[in-house]
Amino acid sequence: MPGLSAAELSFLEGGIAQDLRNDGRGREDFRSFSIQLDVISQASGSARVRLGATDILASIKAELGSPPAEFPHLGRLELAVEISPTAGPEFEGRGGEELSAELGKALERSFAGGANGTGAAVDLAALSVVEGKTCWVLYADVLVLNADGNILDASAIGIKAALSNTRIPKVEVLAGEGDEEGELELNDDPDECARVSTAAVPLIVTLTKVGRHYIADATGDEEAQMSSALSVAVNEKGQLCGVTKRGSAGIDPSVISDMLSVARRIGKRLLAKVDAEISLAESRLESET
Amino acid sequence: MSSQGSLRKDGRTFNQLRGMVCDRGLLHRADGSAKWSQDGTSVLVGVYGPKNMPPKREDPEKAVLEVLWKPKSGIQGPEEREAEIILRRTLEAVVLAPLFPRAGISVVVQVIHDDGSLLSCAINAACAALVDAGIPMTGLLASVTIALAKRDDGAGGGAHLQLDPTREEQDGAQATVCLALETTPKAATSNGSVEGEAVVTSTTRGAMAIEEYLEALDRCRMASRTINAFARLSLDKAQRRLELPGT
Amino acid sequence: MLQPEGPAPSLDEAAAKLAEAQAILQSSTASLPLVCLGDAIDLGADAEGGVMKGHGTMMAGEAQLQATVCGLVERVNKLVSVRALKGRYTAQVGDVVVGRVTEVAQKRWKMDVNGKQDAALLLASVNLPGGVQRRRTNVDELNMRELYQENDLISAEVQQINQGDGAVALHTRSAKYGKLQGGQLVTVAPYLIKRLKQHFVALAAPLDVGIILGCNGYVWIGSKDLVDAGGRDEDEGMEAAGPSGQVDLQLRERMCRVANAVRALAALGLPVHPPAIVEVCNLSGLLRVEIKDMLGPEFLAQVAYREADRRQAEGDAQPMDH
Known part of the structure; x- marks a missing residue:
């Protein structure tokens, strides 16, 4: 983003202080967003999310793999974020890579759940095929095509939507002969596929501190002025699934607890809205086919 | 898959292109952008420019074209760098660079999905993005890939020419040809107007007989007309979406 | 620009309405002389008398003119050119522009004006505090940053364009030009800004804000003081009214409403000029749409419909002058 003049900055901060940002939003308002499902037909599930001008593609590829060594009864969820250089000239080369890695980590923290898989975004136990040997691995990839702030929150919405669209082929373990391992037979008939429950998938609300206040869903210009940001993952039950602090400035601890409750409140509203948008996208998809 | 009349795995004939989709103007910060899809292969291209170039990289005679090719995942490797060079040379042949001395034109290619004929798809997308940015060119580009599949029956020789191959077809081919053609304007002749095509880029992999190459060239010419017709339709639609205020 | 393909808006009804409205708008362009890149341009009667080729064209063979961009064919006497709609700003002498300082160089500021190159604002072309006509001293040169720094937004006028390489020189030699403060910038595509008599516009009450429609697509929304006839107090230099930020x-609400009206028009690809802006603001008031919802699909659909209705009422497919 090109830099803003000192005058524009103070106008921006003044607006935030008065709860009237440059586009008329209050500090806690999200921009309007849209969701499109099944945009990459070769993926097991996919979605495109447009939040303001921020445009991301989330795709899920389900592949058979080996379960984690410490928890042989679970499957795996692997997350990655990639910011395309098309998102803006500042994302060519190293800058883009670093931010991609940082956001990927933040997503992982919010979606991976505890060490033993409890509280993860998806039911990892349900992904197991043969305990200790084979399981489904869901590779969730986010590609950021256009950046106008708040990539992380948009990515979380994208992954939730893509997961709701994901079909996992049915696997049958055929009886082996004697000591031999049974073979796996895959049935990818779309009617026989298993769906992934997204009830536990959290959403992320990033609160960006600009001056003395914090705002939700910052645009590119607002984000460029941030001193620090707190990304909070909230799930349907109102629980916090992950908290990530970004930015160099410190945040006073008393402010943090306030920010957490604000994030929860916004998160709840957002979850309802996202669920509604996903259903809408699903019915649109059905009417097209 | 060996008899002449049979269809390919996805139900196409050997001479059939996949369905094309072109979206324009998707990136709000780029001067021009286009997403070109040939069924499962999809490429997004953003164009920035003509714009300022740092003094040490500028050319006093013409604009400098730069291409950045980003694979779907992972970092750039030698294949991506090769693709950048091929794409840049192709675009340099049609972009009227001398109109913008000292400026720079940046072409950013993002692979969204690769199901074969990736380079062709990228060339088509890049051309569409340059048009979207209003950058003058000598003509529209159309690129097609042809895969020479081995015949199943050893006797009979020769290979099947598969137009717009999928990843599977491309990987299993004996050789592939990727051609980029520029449509030259209708030249009035005594027989009426005739449109010609000029070869801008030709990239081959694997070995093939010269006759096979020439036949592939011919098929590509035919196919390029279809691609051009589609591009023009898509362009006309996109143009009409832009408001045209009176001067 | 709104994404052209795919159902983008959140409410299906709004999406359908918007698509419908846009289709109607599109059909009004049916009779315009659009050409595609590579098309031969019909020379018509001029073919005999010889034709001069302008921008966006090139000779292709003998007596054959070809379009090098997609756009509108324009004929002025013997000059035939094709004007591409999108693309960077092409300056004309006398244009009012809003630019951003990218560099403070020797005796000049380099400015981003959304053009193919940065424009130059020479030290000799600005009004220095303390009198317009004094000679520039070395001290002035060293103190350039006191006047305009990197990233500052400045309103200026195109003074001249270098024939050879198209380099643009700006000046701020009038009380109304100078540094912009106490407002916000909205960027739109340059082709949406028509050249008008007045680019400094004071929108009447109840809106009561001032806007500067830069020909380069940079639109500044600020307080009315910027635009008043008296302009700035020259002795104060370039300071705009009001302490910055406060x-x-x-006033802020009114400015946001106007800013969103500009954004809404730009999103729909409609020309951005004062009557249209006022109409969109009035519509939002009429429909009791909150400022922040002006960028949502429902309101955009309403705006598109209004425009489509207006054109159908006008009855023809010609581009309208408002």
């Missing part, structure tokens, strides 16, 4: 809430 803006009365009511």
Whole structure:
């Protein structure tokens, strides 16, 4: 983003202080967003999310793999974020890579759940095929095509939507002969596929501190002025699934607890809205086919 | 898959292109952008420019074209760098660079999905993005890939020419040809107007007989007309979406 | 620009309405002389008398003119050119522009004006505090940053364009030009800004804000003081009214509404000029749409419909002058 003049900055901060940002939003308002499902037909599930001008593609590829060594009864969820250089000239080369890695980590923290898989975004136990040997691995990839702030929150919405669209082929373990391992037979008939429950998938609300206040869903210009940001993952039950602090400035601890409750409140509203948008996208998809 | 009349795995004939989709103007910060899809292969291209170039990289005679090719995942490797060079040379042949001395034109290619004929798809997308940015060119580009599949029956020789191959077809081919053609304007002749095509880029992999190459060239010419017709339709639609205020 | 393909808006009804409205708008362009890149341009009667080729064209063989961009064919006497709609700003002498300082160089500021190159604002072309006509001294040169720094937004006028390489020189030699403060910038595509008699516009009450429609697509929304006839106090230099940042809430609300009206018009690809802006603001008031919802699909659909209705009422497919 090109830099803003000192005058524009103070106008921006003044607006935030008065709860009237440059586009008329209050500090806690999200921009309007849209969701499109099944945009990459070769993926097991996919979605495109447009939040303001921020445009991301989330795709899920389900592949058979080996379960984690410490928890042989679970499957795996692997997350990655990639910011395309098309998102803006500042994302060519190293800058883009670093931010991609940082956001990927933040997503992982919010979606991976505890060490033993409890509280993860998806039911990892349900992904197991043969305990200790084979399981489904869901590779969730986010590609950021256009950046106008708040990539992380948009990515979380994208992954939730893509997961709701994901079909996992049915696997049958055929009886082996004697000591031999049974073979796996895959049935990818779309009617026989298993769906992934997204009830536990959290959403992320990033609160960006600009001056003395914090705002939700910052645009590119607002984000460029941030001193620090707190990304909070909230799930349907109102629980916090992950908290990530970004930015160099410190945040006073008393402010943090306030920010957490604000994030929860916004998160709840957002979850309802996202669920509604996903259903809408699903019915649109059905009417097209 | 060996008899002449049979269809390919996805139900196409050997001479059939996949369905094309072109979206324009998707990136709000780029001067021009286009997403070109040939069924499962999809490429997004953003164009920035003509714009300022740092003094040490500028050319006093013409604009400098730069291409950045980003694979779907992972970092750039030698294949991506090769693709950048091929794409840049192709675009340099049609972009009227001398109109913008000292400026720079940046072409950013993002692979969204690769199901074969990736380079062709990228060339088509890049051309569409340059048009979207209003950058003058000598003509529209159309690129097609042809895969020479081995015949199943050893006797009979020769290979099947598969137009717009999928990843599977491309990987299993004996050789592939990727051609980029520029449509030259209708030249009035005594027989009426005739449109010609000029070869801008030709990239081959694997070995093939010269006759096979020439036949592939011919098929590509035919196919390029279809691609051009589609591009023009898509362009006309996109143009009409832009408001045209009176001067 | 709104994404052209795919159902983008959140409410299906709004999406359908918007698509419908846009289709109607599109059909009004049916009779315009659009050409595609590579098309031969019909020379018609001029073919005999010889034709001069303008921008966007090139000779292809003998007596054959070809379009090098997609756009509108324009004929002025013997000059035939094709004007591409999108693309960077092409300056004309006398244009009012809003630019951003990218570099403070020797005796000049380099400015981003959304053009193919940065424009130059020479030290000799600005009004220095303390009198317009004094000679520039070395001290002035060293103190350039006191006047305009990197990233500052400045309103200026195109003074001249270098024939050879198209380099643009700006000047601020008038009380109304100078540094912009106490407002916000909205960027739109340059082709949406028509050249008007007045680019400094004071929108009447109840809106009561001032806007500067830069021909380069940079639109500044600020307080009316910028635009008043008296302009700035020259002795104060380039300071705009009001201490920076402190803006009365009511004024801020009006500015946001106008800014969103500009954004809405730009999103729909409609020309951005004062009557249209006022109409969109009035519509939002009429429909009791909150400022922040002006960028949502429902309101955009309403705006598109209004425009489509207006054109159908006008009855023809010609581009309209408002």
